[in-house]
Amino acid sequence: MTELNVRFYPSQPKQVYLFGTCLADVLFPDSGIDAIEFLERQGIEVIYPDGQTCCGQPAYNSGYQDEAKQVALKQIEQFPLDIPIVVISGSCGGMMRHHYLSLLKEEPQIQGFCDRIFEFTEFLVHVLKIELKDQGPKEQVALHTSCAARREMGVHLTGRKLIEQLDNVELIVHNKESECCGFGGTFAVKHDDISAAMVADKTANLLDTGVKQFISADWGCMMNINGSLEYQNKPLAGKHIASYLLERTSESNPSNKGN
Amino acid sequence: MSVNQYTPDRTESKYTKSASTFRQNVQRDLANEELRSNFAGAMDYLMDKRKASFPSNDELETLRDQCKLIKQRALVKLPHLLEQLETKLNENGIKVHWAETINDANEIIAQLIESKGGKNIVKGKSMVSEETALNDFLQARDMEILESDMGEYIVQLANEHPSHIIMPAIHQNKKQVADIFAEHIDDFEYTTDVDTLIGEGRRILRDKFSKADVGITGVNFAVAETGTLCLVENEGNGQMSSAVPDMHIAITGIEKVVEYLDDIPPLLSLLTRSATGQAITTYFNMISKPRQPGEKDGPEEVHLVLLDNGRSQAFADEELRQTLQCIRCGACMNHCPVYTRVGGHAYGTVYPGPIGKIISPHQLGLESTKDLPTASSLCGACGEVCPVKIPIPNILLRLRKESVKDTKGGEGELKGAGSNRKATEAAIWKAWSLLHRVPAMYKVSMWFATRFRGLMPSKLGAWTSVRTAPKLAPKTLHERVKARRK
Numbered sequence: 001m002t003e004l005n006v007r008f009y010p011s012q013p014k015q016v017y018l019f020g021t022c023l024a025d026v027l028f029p030d031s032g033i034d035a036i037e038f039l040e041r042q043g044i045e046v047i048y049p050d051g052q053t054c055c056g057q058p059a060y061n062s063g064y065q066d067e068a069k070q071v072a073l074k075q076i077e078q079f080p081l082d083i084p085i086v087v088i089s090g091s092c093g094g095m096m097r098h099h100y101l102s103l104l105k106e107e108p109q110i111q112g113f114c115d116r117i118f119e120f121t122e123f124l125v126h127v128l129k130i131e132l133k134d135q136g137p138k139e140q141v142a143l144h145t146s147c148a149a150r151r152e153m154g155v156h157l158t159g160r161k162l163i164e165q166l167d168n169v170e171l172i173v174h175n176k177e178s179e180c181c182g183f184g185g186t187f188a189v190k191h192d193d194i195s196a197a198m199v200a201d202k203t204a205n206l207l208d209t210g211v212k213q214f215i216s217a218d219w220g221c222m223m224n225i226n227g228s229l230e231y232q233n234k235p236l237a238g239k240h241i242a243s244y245l246l247e248r249t250s251e252s253n254p255s256n257k258g259n
Numbered sequence: 260m261s262v263n264q265y266t267p268d269r270t271e272s273k274y275t276k277s278a279s280t281f282r283q284n285v286q287r288d289l290a291n292e293e294l295r296s297n298f299a300g301a302m303d304y305l306m307d308k309r310k311a312s313f314p315s316n317d318e319l320e321t322l323r324d325q326c327k328l329i330k331q332r333a334l335v336k337l338p339h340l341l342e343q344l345e346t347k348l349n350e351n352g353i354k355v356h357w358a359e360t361i362n363d364a365n366e367i368i369a370q371l372i373e374s375k376g377g378k379n380i381v382k383g384k385s386m387v388s389e390e391t392a393l394n395d396f397l398q399a400r401d402m403e404i405l406e407s408d409m410g411e412y413i414v415q416l417a418n419e420h421p422s423h424i425i426m427p428a429i430h431q432n433k434k435q436v437a438d439i440f441a442e443h444i445d446d447f448e449y450t451t452d453v454d455t456l457i458g459e460g461r462r463i464l465r466d467k468f469s470k471a472d473v474g475i476t477g478v479n480f481a482v483a484e485t486g487t488l489c490l491v492e493n494e495g496n497g498q499m500s501s502a503v504p505d506m507h508i509a510i511t512g513i514e515k516v517v518e519y520l521d522d523i524p525p526l527l528s529l530l531t532r533s534a535t536g537q538a539i540t541t542y543f544n545m546i547s548k549p550r551q552p553g554e555k556d557g558p559e560e561v562h563l564v565l566l567d568n569g570r571s572q573a574f575a576d577e578e579l580r581q582t583l584q585c586i587r588c589g590a591c592m593n594h595c596p597v598y599t600r601v602g603g604h605a606y607g608t609v610y611p612g613p614i615g616k617i618i619s620p621h622q623l624g625l626e627s628t629k630d631l632p633t634a635s636s637l638c639g640a641c642g643e644v645c646p647v648k649i650p651i652p653n654i655l656l657r658l659r660k661e662s663v664k665d666t667k668g669g670e671g672e673l674k675g676a677g678s679n680r681k682a683t684e685a686a687i688w689k690a691w692s693l694l695h696r697v698p699a700m701y702k703v704s705m706w707f708a709t710r711f712r713g714l715m716p717s718k719l720g721a722w723t724s725v726r727t728a729p730k731l732a733p734k735t736l737h738e739r740v741k742a743r744r745k
């Protein structure tokens with residue numbers, strides 16, 4: 001029997017939790033704030049539990065599953081209400097939605113928790129069924145979807161759907177889009193030379209598209225790609241999709257004036 | 260035209276086979292631009308071919324589910340099916356030999372050849388015989404063994420190992436192949452035309468077939484129900500190796516057994532399309548009996564050597580058992596961004612790429628293969644294309660866990676479990692875990708980190724050799740959310 005990839009989505013909730021991820025917390029908090037603001041504009045109250053830290057993925061991927069498990073259990077405690085948990089990173093979303101199931105299989109309520117996990121773009125498309133009104137100038141962008149986001153969460157589809165809703169934005173797709181950027185957490189440090197070869201190719205492919213900006217829903221990959229582009233002194237950088245959508249749909253944004 | 264002598268001792272090989280030097284191998288091969296471009300081009304080609312051969316995604320997914328279940332059903336009954344296979348093969352006149360280790364397998368084969376007084380051996384493509392390093396073993400006993408698959412033949416001439424399980428010489432481009440021929444084949448008229456090169460190779464090989472006393476091949480599927488050995492190939496060399504010499508010895512791993520003859524059509528269809536994008540291969544051999552009275556050709560004796568070599572260890576664990584579903588199509592390596600860049604020799608194992616990372620630890624232990632499970636970004640491309648749906652990334656995670664766990668290496672543990680646990684690393688993860696499960700401590704640390712971000716080094720070891728360092732934000736998201744609420 002074909003495994004069911006179909007997910008049943010709830011109707012639009014009044015409240016959601018936001019899981020901000022540890023990377024966004026200390027390195028890229030703008031994207032967390034932008035995600036909150038964007039969701040609030042859709043009439044949703046966003047709760048950001050102060051006790052949240054990290055989904056546990058770094059330890060989990062390094063083989064330290066007990067250490068990851070303790071952190072994961074602590075996260076679950078922070079989200080007691082039965083409302084959706086929106087995660088602004090595909091790979092953390094994949095960790096909490098899929099890997100928690102095996103990591104915490106003896107926890108009685110684990111399936112219920114995992115079912116409440118939604119990646120940000122997935123939530124916008126499938127739960128909010130959002131219709132975006134583009135206020136920005138004409139431009140071309142590329143999309144980078146993290147591998148976990150693509151293969152565990154199907155985010156390449158929802159990300160693309162959102163960009164396609166922006167009338168003035170043309171999405172440029174390159175034929176290596178589905179290839180990994182070489183981040184992979186500790187992989188980038190443990191096997192730095194392989195990772196370097198991968199990010200070199202990824203940045204070359206992105207530069208070839210000729211876009212000025214690329215969009216991603218995952219800070220891990222973007223930290224890798226942006227760091228490499230900056231190191232090469234290239235005038236291209238990635239932006240988190242929450243910030244991008246907020247900017248494109250805000251009338252007050254100065255770059256959207258005169259359009 | 261004759262083939263010059265090649266050195267039988269492959270310890271002098273251009274590509275030393277050792278997973279423990281993975282890091283050095285990677286450095287060597289990443290720096291080799293010609294090699295990189297050979298792999299990049301070939302993998303793009305194979306990915307396109309596979310994609311084109313599955314026009315319907317629904318059909319592909321249905322077939323993958325079906326084949327996964329066929330292999331899982333066979334594995335659940337493995338001991339029983341192996342017995343049934345032996346009984347059926349015996350009834351058919353094919354003798355079965357059990358080999359627990361690679362040495363057992365080589366001994367069995369050498370003795371069989373000696374029993375025939377054999378000296379000239381031809382071999383069809385067999386990765387299991389690479390696993391046992393059969394060529395070296397037989398050559399040490401003064402037997403001449405010739406690879407008859409074109410790719411294997413090139414690799415043998417060059418004194419190398421296969422760099423891919425389906426395309427052994429994929430690391431060589433046509434110019435390099437022409438150079439190898441020029442070096443080893445007398446009177447070779449230099450050309451880089453692929454068809455002419457293949458023609459030259461074939462001519463030499465045909466001549467050898469007629470003189471061979473023993474033929475050795477692999478097996479793709481062994482059918483328990485009927486006692487049939489299935490061999491999938493494109494060059495006809497498998498058929499020649501199994502039909503022309505008086506003795507045919509097939510060698511394969513114990514996981515290749517399937518229950519029913521009816522299991523074969525879907526597996527075959529998925530195998531050829533996943534591997535090379537072919538709807539079917541040029542040859543598909545079903546070997547069920549030695550030559551019968553009154554028949555004009557075929558070997559007088561047929562033997563099957565069934566090798567364990569660590570497979571039982573994988574079999575014993577429900578999760579790791581999935582590793583044995585593999586039908587050796589090579590799609591996982593074709594789609595792997597790491598394999599595409601480092602190539603097949605860097606792994607230092609017989610099986611390279613994602614499947615190599617998950618099967619080699621059972622064969623060689625986790626200690627000497629310690630760098631293999633970690634050399635993955637866990638991107639999941641392998642699991643996505645694997646025709647029998649082996650969850651390769653999850654198995655890599657499991658092997659990482661086994662590799663660093665705190666163990667005394669007792670009964671039931673994987674070979675080499677815990678051998679890569681380092682006290683400092685373990686302590687770091689313990690501290691990390693503590694920090695991230697005590698929110699107050701976490702927040703204070705992040706507050707300090709962001710306040711003193713000026714002290715953060717702009718060089719972060721390996722990370723900043725090709726990237727700038729990420730910059731800490733002036734205030735954490737936690738703080739900004741709080742400020743916003745006020």
Ligand code: SF4
Nearest residue numbers: 585586588589591645
């Ligand atoms: S693991 Fe899967 S994709 Fe890789 S060789 Fe085996 S069957 Fe093919």
